[in-house]
Structure formats: C-alpha cells, structure tokens
Amino acid sequence: MKKSIAIFAIIVSFLTFTACSKEKNANSSNVEKNSKIQVVVSFSPLENLVRYIGGDKVEIKTLIPTGSEPHEFEPKLKDMKLLNESKLFIYNGLGIENWVDKTLGNINKDSLEVVNSSKSIKPIKIAEKGDANHGKYDPHIWLSLKSAIKQSENIKEGLVKVDSSNKKFYEENFKKFKEKAEKLYGTYREKLSECKNKNFVTGHAAFGYLCRDFNLKQSSVEDVFQEGEPTPKKIKGLVDYCKRYNIKTIFYEENVSPKVSNTLAKEVGGKIKKIDTMEVNKKDKDYFDIMESNLEKIYLSLK
Structure with a gap:
C-alpha cells in the first residue's frame, strides 16, 4: 500500500512539473510572439519610413543624434x-554612413538582419570618386x-525576414504606403x-531626387x-540666378542657420x-505630412 502511494505521488509530481513546464513555455512563447521587433536605423529620415511599415510591431532606435x-x-x-x-539594422546607403562596413565587421551579424535601403535605386552621381568622408552619390533618396x-x-x-509571422501586416502597410505615395506623386506631377x-533655391542641395521626379x-x-561657407562669388551667382x-522664395532647412538665405532674400x-x-x-x-508640405511650398514658390 505504501509502495502504491509512493508511486502515485511520483506520477502526480511528474504531471504537475510537466504542466508547469508547458505553461511556462507557453507564457514564454507568448511574450516572444507579442514583443516588439527591435529595429535600429542609422538616422531620422529612416525612422519615418520604418514607423509607417512596422507600425506597432516594432520598437525603433536611432543611432545618429538629431542635428549630427x-x-x-x-x-x-x-x-x-x-x-x-x-x-534589424537599416541604413540609408550611397556612402552617407561611411562607418557602416567597419561597424558591422565588429559585431555579431548572425542574429542581425542588415538592410541597405538604397538597394535597386538609381543614384545621382555628384563626383567621380568619393573621398574618406563622403561617397560619390547624392544620398537624399528619402526626399x-x-x-x-x-x-x-x-x-x-527586412521586417518579413526577421518577423515572418507578421508578414501580412508588413505587406499591407507597404501596399498602403505605395498607394499613398503614388497618389501624392500624381497630384503634384500635374500641379508642377x-x-x-x-x-x-534651397539652403543645401538636398532635393536632387525630388527634382528628378518632377x-x-x-x-x-x-x-x-x-x-x-559660400563665397561672395557664389552669393553673386545665386543673386543673378534668382533675378x-x-x-522670390529662398528655402532653408530646420537644422541650418538661415543667415545666408536671409541675405540672399534681401538682395x-x-x-x-x-x-x-x-x-x-x-x-x-x-512621412506624407512632411512631403506634401514640402511639395506645396515648392509649387507655390514656382507659381
């Protein structure tokens, strides 16, 4: 009788342990399933795009501080x-982040998916050869x-590769992004x-790809x-160009001093x-709030 009771106790203990283990694994699985994907982007413009495609499935960290x-x-x-x-690590490409290759060579890439967001985009060449600090292409593709x-x-x-369970979610968001971008493009192609x-005229030459679009x-x-700093000769050339x-509208960017643009506007x-x-x-x-505002400002300056 005592032997039977002992065996019964062992069986109950085993079943209890198994049940607890399954519950623990289920909870652990649930946390993993419901946790956000950790995404690192190189700088701010990419955050706008990732936020649109990734939605509430991602947590985004930006490496480069604003204004740097x-x-x-x-x-x-x-x-x-x-x-x-x-x-997931997403960078712009086209040479603007000249530190990427060296950095990726010093980390464990086995668990990190890397996306060069400029892949398959036809670049605008600005120099025959890039130097140590810059590439030879205009990097401002996001505009x-x-x-x-x-x-x-x-x-x-990239998101689908690291989070295939939410593939449909990311594809739907991309489809919406594409439709919205094409609609905005169509509207301003007609207006412009x-x-x-x-x-x-702008503060710095960031709108080459936008110009190519339109x-x-x-x-x-x-x-x-x-x-x-722009030379007096450069300023005179811009004054002549404006005339x-x-x-009559001289654009300047938020993170750049408007001093020279003000001087030019007065001239x-x-x-x-x-x-x-x-x-x-x-x-x-x-992304679309900003792009529509930019395009409308450019359109009004050209009328």
Missing part, C-alpha cells in the same frame, strides 16, 4: 551593444516619393507641370553635404521659407 552629420558619426560602445541586441517607395519595400522585406518656372532644378547656398528666374526682394529634409525627427508628423 551622418558621415561624421562614429559609433560608440553603447551603439555596438544596441546593434548586438537588435534584430523622392519614387525612391521612398523602393526604400520602404526594402524595409518591408503647369508651372513655367522649374527653378528654386523635372525641376534646384540651386543651393551649400552643396549636398552642407560644407563650406534671371524671378525667384532679390524676396522672403525665406523653411523646408523639411526630415533630418530633425518629428513624432507628430508622418
């Missing part, structure tokens, strides 16, 4: 740790609706085609990488207006 130059950034130990702890569609597709594919003047031409106070094309009897390159992140505006 992406090509001058040097990852610290905390950045390497962040990458090692994340599932083009057409290019942003491709970037978002690359982001979607009506403008006889196709020329505008057959426009930008002239700028600073170059693609916002380097160097030739009757340009031509015009005004300055802020335009958004997305390099300062805004949680209250999504």
Whole structure:
C-alpha cells in the first residue's frame, strides 16, 4: 500500500512539473510572439519610413543624434551593444554612413538582419570618386516619393525576414504606403507641370531626387553635404540666378542657420521659407505630412 502511494505521488509530481513546464513555455512563447521587433536605423529620415511599415510591431532606435552629420558619426560602445541586441539594422546607403562596413565587421551579424535601403535605386552621381568622408552619390533618396517607395519595400522585406509571422501586416502597410505615395506623386506631377518656372533655391542641395521626379532644378547656398561657407562669388551667382528666374522664395532647412538665405532674400526682394529634409525627427508628423508640405511650398514658390 505504501509502495502504491509512493508511486502515485511520483506520477502526480511528474504531471504537475510537466504542466508547469508547458505553461511556462507557453507564457514564454507568448511574450516572444507579442514583443516588439527591435529595429535600429542609422538616422531620422529612416525612422519615418520604418514607423509607417512596422507600425506597432516594432520598437525603433536611432543611432545618429538629431542635428549630427551622418558621415561624421562614429559609433560608440553603447551603439555596438544596441546593434548586438537588435534584430534589424537599416541604413540609408550611397556612402552617407561611411562607418557602416567597419561597424558591422565588429559585431555579431548572425542574429542581425542588415538592410541597405538604397538597394535597386538609381543614384545621382555628384563626383567621380568619393573621398574618406563622403561617397560619390547624392544620398537624399528619402526626399523622392519614387525612391521612398523602393526604400520602404526594402524595409518591408527586412521586417518579413526577421518577423515572418507578421508578414501580412508588413505587406499591407507597404501596399498602403505605395498607394499613398503614388497618389501624392500624381497630384503634384500635374500641379508642377503647369508651372513655367522649374527653378528654386534651397539652403543645401538636398532635393536632387525630388527634382528628378518632377523635372525641376534646384540651386543651393551649400552643396549636398552642407560644407563650406559660400563665397561672395557664389552669393553673386545665386543673386543673378534668382533675378534671371524671378525667384522670390529662398528655402532653408530646420537644422541650418538661415543667415545666408536671409541675405540672399534681401538682395532679390524676396522672403525665406523653411523646408523639411526630415533630418530633425518629428513624432507628430508622418512621412506624407512632411512631403506634401514640402511639395506645396515648392509649387507655390514656382507659381
């Protein structure tokens, strides 16, 4: 009898242990299933795109602080740790993050999916050879609706690789993004085609891909990488350019001093207006809020 009771106790203990283990595994599985995917992006513009495609399935961390130059950034130990702890790293490409290859060579890439968001986008060449700090291509692809569609597709594919259980969610969000981008592009292609003047002036040459989309031409106070003070000769050339094309609006970016743009505007009897390159992140505006605002400002300046 005692032997029977002992055997019964062992069986009950085993079943209880098994049940607890299954419950623990189920809970653990549930946490993993419901937890957000850790995504690291190199800089702010990519955060706008990832937020749209990833929605509430992702937690986004940005490596480069707002206002810092992406090509001058040097990852610290905390950045390497962040990458090692994340599932997905997304960078812009086209040479703007010249530290990426070296950084990825120093971390465990087995558990990290890496996405170059510029993949399959036709670049605009700005130099025959890039130097130590810059690539040879204009990197501002996110300011083009057409290019942003491709970037978002690359982001979607990366998310699907690391989180296949939510594949349908990411694909639906990409489909919505593409439809919205194409609709906005169609609206402004029609509006901008009506403008006889196709020329505008910006603080720095960030809108090359947008110009390619809409057959426009930008002239700028600073170059693609916002380097160097403009010379008197450069300012005179811009004044002549504005007078030739009757340009009365001089655009400047949020993270750049408007001093030179103000000087230029006074010379031509015009005004300055802020335009958004997305390099300062805004949680209250999504990608399309910013792009529509930019396009409307450019359109009004050309009328």
